[in-house]
Every structure is written in structure tokens, then in C-alpha cells.
Amino acid sequence: MSKSSTTPLIQIKGLYKIFGKTPEKLLPDVKAGKSKDDILAASGHTVGLQQIDLDIERGEIFVIMGLSGSGKSTLIRHFNRLIDPTEGQIIVEGEDVMKLDEKGLQHFRRHKMSMVFQRFGLMPHRTVLQNVAYGLQVQGVSKAERDNKATEWLETVGLAGYEQQYPSQLSGGQQQRVGLARALCTDAEILLMDEAFSALDPLIRSEMQDQLIGLQEKLQKTIIFITHDLDEALRLGDRIAILRDGKLIQQGRPVDILLNPADDYVEAFVKDVNRARALTVDTVMQPQSLRISTETIGEALAQMRQAKVQHGYYMNDEGYQGALCRERLESFDSSRHGDAIDDKVLETVPGIQSDALIEQVIPDTIEHELPLPVLDEDGELQGQLSRASVVEVLTDQQSNEENTVDKAEGTDKKKPDEERVSA
Known part of the structure; x- marks a missing residue:
């Protein structure tokens, strides 16, 4: 049966996990709100997960993060049923994984999901090529085909020429590349990555x-990535879910987590993040002032007057050309209103990409008085980014940390704020 394109690839519904001899007996207490510590003290059972509901879309990197003991590694092991829940559903492409028999589960694990482990998980007695090809061997693929495919994936991850080496001969970063190549080699649509990079040196x-x-x-795989590092989560995740003591505290886009933390726990996570390195232009830009595509000074001036704006961005068949300032155009004699718009009347204001990091565009926002036009990958006008917008998002973080400056002051007192960013 065909699925709607809007149906999530993976759905986790009402997931609970209690570790112990009689977990089902403790479910009512957990659902009634009895604390994890009280249940452990009274029964010796450990509550791993409580009421987890997640939808994961096809082709996204979905990051699950939390501190040690939050339940994140327990949760990822439910996706391929390395751990079975005490209660709940795990639905992949409309199929409830909990209902798979042994043979169906084996096929599911071999073909639908691959896993990349924190400590590489390589077999020391097998060569790099044999490690990468192992999943295909388990699937019953011929040696010639699996070796060809493994060789291609090693080249993709930058390890061409290492086929006959053994894991012990490789650095940690190279070993993790082998693990990644092995996971990708099976053509599984879903990658499970449990703290996959946490054992590596920061540069690697x-x-x-x-x-x-x-x-x-x-590749546009669906990747479920576990980490305890918020910087890593913000860098990789299309969406992020934050766990604490087995509970889902907040989920959303990185910008939602960063700018609107759900509680003090999440706020403590995000307070030290450098927003300029984490937020992209499209998260703080505003609607563009005016798109001008007329041919003459007079027409452009009329367009700005009608729109009641002081500047606009001139676009022609070749894309964005520069900014037009109403005050400057009004300084021209009316006899020039029929003149064509050219470099003599255009303000040199650089366009910036909507997916650029704020950090990358701060110099241009400081240098130019007019807001910068924000362009998409096709060169179309998407919005504008002003000094005030950048200042607001950065000084809001500073004022939250210092707890001394009212958030609203960043929008009204532009000059001091702009001087602060310049400094």
C-alpha cells in the first residue's frame, strides 16, 4: 500500500522501558508520575524511558541528545529492537517493528538499518575491505560484488588504498571512517549513530x-544521531530531541532549541553556545524591504514611495545588482527620472546566502549601513539582515547570561548595540 509523502518514516509512540524482573507491574507507577529514584528504591527496577513520542522524517538527521543516564542510547537501541520496550510502538514505513517475527526482524536489521558504534566495532582479524563488506556478506552478496562495493565506499570516505590494512594499523579517525563505510555499504536507508564521534580527538x-x-x-539517508554534545547536535541536526532521566524534554529545530529552551535544564545546555556559530542567516532575517525590477530611476522612486520604504534591492535578469536608496534618488533632478538604473545610482551592498552562519556575515553587516539582502541558492531574494537583527540575537544571549539587561533594549537603542558588535 502506498504511503502518503507526509507520513514520517519512523514513528515512536508511547514508548516505555523499565529494566528489571517484572517491569509490567511497575508501569502504572511510572505512568502515575512516581519518580525514577523512588521506583528504584522500592522495587530495584530502573526506569529507562517514559512516554517517548517521536516522528522522524525521511532524509533528515535527527539528533537525540542528553547527559549520561538520560536514556538516549537506550532509545536508539529500540529502533532496531536490540532492546524491546516494556510498552509502545516502533513503526517504520508503516510497519510495526514489534510485530516482526525472528526472520522478519533479521531481514529488517540487515537491509533497513545500519549502525555506527562509538568504539568503531571493527573486527580486528579482518582487513579493512573485509570489515566494510561484512554486512553484504551477511546479506549473501557474492564476494566479487561486495568487494567492488566496499572498495567504492572506502574511496567515498577517503580511505582508498587502505583495503588490505587491518584496524590496528589505522588511526581512530580512520577506523571510524571504516565503520561509516561499513554502515553505508549495505544501502540501508536508515543509519543509527550512537556517540559515533565522541571517542575521537576534537580536530578529527x-x-x-x-x-x-x-x-x-x-545520499539523503535518514540518520538518527546520538550525542551528549550540544555543539555537535546543533551542527548536524535538522531536528533535535533532548532527553532527561528517560523523559523527552524538548524537540524541535536547532533554532527553536537555542532561542526558546523549554525549561531550565535545556537553558543550561544552550547558555554557553556561541549563537553566531550556531544560527544561520535565515533564522534571524526579516522580510525584504522591497524588490525593485523597474528600469528607470523615476519608476524605482515611485515604487519606493508607494511602498513607504527608504531602500530596495534592484534585481534584473542577471540577478541581484545592488541596493537603491530613496534619499539618494530623491536628490536627483526630475529630468533624470527617465535615466536607466546603473552602477552610478546603485549602492554596493553585498548579497548573502540564507544558509550562511551569522558569524560569517557579521563583518559585512558592520561595514554597510543598509541591511544586507538575503538570497537563496538560486539567487532569489528571500529577506534582509540588518545590524539590529544580528545585535538583538547576540545581545539577547549576553543579557540572559548576565541577567542585567532587558531583552527589549537591543531593538530600540541601535547605536550602542551596533558599537558593541563592532567592538
């Missing part, structure tokens, strides 16, 4: 994050 970890982002742009 950053390189692996870059590589995963680059691969995802090409």
Missing part, C-alpha cells in the same frame, strides 16, 4: 562531522 571529530554533512547532501 570536526572532520568527521564535515564528512557526514557532505555525504548526507549526496
Whole structure:
């Protein structure tokens, strides 16, 4: 039966996990709100997960994060039923994984999901090529085909020439690339990555994050990524879910988590994040002032007067050309109103990409008085970014941390705020 394109690829519904001899008997207490510590003290049972509801879309990187003991690794092991829930549904492409028999579950694990482990999980007695090809071997693929495919994936992750090496001969970063190649080699649509980069040195970890982002742009897999690191979550995640003591505290886009933390626990997570490195232009931009595509100074001036704006962005068949300032156009004699718009009347204001990090565009926002036009990948006008918008999002973070400056002051007192960013 065909599924609606709007149906999530993965749905987790009402998931509970209690570890112990008689978990079902403790379910009513958990649902009634009895604390994790009280249940452990009274019964010796550990509450792992409580009332988890998640929808994961096809082709997204969905990050599940939390501190040690939050339940994130327990949750990811439910997706492929390495752990069975005490109660709840795990639905993948409309099929309830809990209803699969042993043979169906085996097929599901071999073909639908692959896993990348924190400590690489490589087999030391097998070569790099054999490690990468292992999943295909389990699927029954011929040696020639699996070796060809494994060789291609090693090349994709930057390990061409290492086929006959053994894991012990590789660095940690190289071993994790082998683990990633092995997971991708099976062509599984879903990748489960449990703290996959946390054992790596910071520089190598950053390189692996870059590589995963680059691969995802090409492959569009559905990736469920576990981490305790918020910077990593913000960098990788299309959406983020934050767990605490087995409960889902907040889920949403990185910008939602960053700017609107659900409670003090999430706020403590996000308070030290450098927003300029985490937020993109499209999260703080405003609607563009005016798109001007007329041919003469007079027509442009009339358009700005009608719209009651002081500036606009001139677009022609070749795309964005520059900004027009109403005050300057009004300074021209009316005899020039029939003149064509050219470089002599255009203000040189650079366009910026909507997916650029705020950090990358701060110099341009400081240098130019007019807001910067925000363009999409096709060069179409999407909005504008002003100094005030950048200042507001950055000084809002500072005032929250210092708890001394009212958030609203960033929008009214523009000059001091702009001087603060310049400094």
C-alpha cells in the first residue's frame, strides 16, 4: 500500500522501558508520575524511558541528545529492537517493528538499518575491505560484488588504498571512517549513530562531522544521531530531541532549541553556545524591504514611495545588482527620472546566502549601513539582515547570561548595540 509523502518514516509512540524482573507491574507507577529514584528504591527496577513520542522524517538527521543516564542510547537501541520496550510502538514505513517475527526482524536489521558504534566495532582479524563488506556478506552478496562495493565506499570516505590494512594499523579517525563505510555499504536507508564521534580527538571529530554533512547532501539517508554534545547536535541536526532521566524534554529545530529552551535544564545546555556559530542567516532575517525590477530611476522612486520604504534591492535578469536608496534618488533632478538604473545610482551592498552562519556575515553587516539582502541558492531574494537583527540575537544571549539587561533594549537603542558588535 502506498504511503502518503507526509507520513514520517519512523514513528515512536508511547514508548516505555523499565529494566528489571517484572517491569509490567511497575508501569502504572511510572505512568502515575512516581519518580525514577523512588521506583528504584522500592522495587530495584530502573526506569529507562517514559512516554517517548517521536516522528522522524525521511532524509533528515535527527539528533537525540542528553547527559549520561538520560536514556538516549537506550532509545536508539529500540529502533532496531536490540532492546524491546516494556510498552509502545516502533513503526517504520508503516510497519510495526514489534510485530516482526525472528526472520522478519533479521531481514529488517540487515537491509533497513545500519549502525555506527562509538568504539568503531571493527573486527580486528579482518582487513579493512573485509570489515566494510561484512554486512553484504551477511546479506549473501557474492564476494566479487561486495568487494567492488566496499572498495567504492572506502574511496567515498577517503580511505582508498587502505583495503588490505587491518584496524590496528589505522588511526581512530580512520577506523571510524571504516565503520561509516561499513554502515553505508549495505544501502540501508536508515543509519543509527550512537556517540559515533565522541571517542575521537576534537580536530578529527570536526572532520568527521564535515564528512557526514557532505555525504548526507549526496545520499539523503535518514540518520538518527546520538550525542551528549550540544555543539555537535546543533551542527548536524535538522531536528533535535533532548532527553532527561528517560523523559523527552524538548524537540524541535536547532533554532527553536537555542532561542526558546523549554525549561531550565535545556537553558543550561544552550547558555554557553556561541549563537553566531550556531544560527544561520535565515533564522534571524526579516522580510525584504522591497524588490525593485523597474528600469528607470523615476519608476524605482515611485515604487519606493508607494511602498513607504527608504531602500530596495534592484534585481534584473542577471540577478541581484545592488541596493537603491530613496534619499539618494530623491536628490536627483526630475529630468533624470527617465535615466536607466546603473552602477552610478546603485549602492554596493553585498548579497548573502540564507544558509550562511551569522558569524560569517557579521563583518559585512558592520561595514554597510543598509541591511544586507538575503538570497537563496538560486539567487532569489528571500529577506534582509540588518545590524539590529544580528545585535538583538547576540545581545539577547549576553543579557540572559548576565541577567542585567532587558531583552527589549537591543531593538530600540541601535547605536550602542551596533558599537558593541563592532567592538
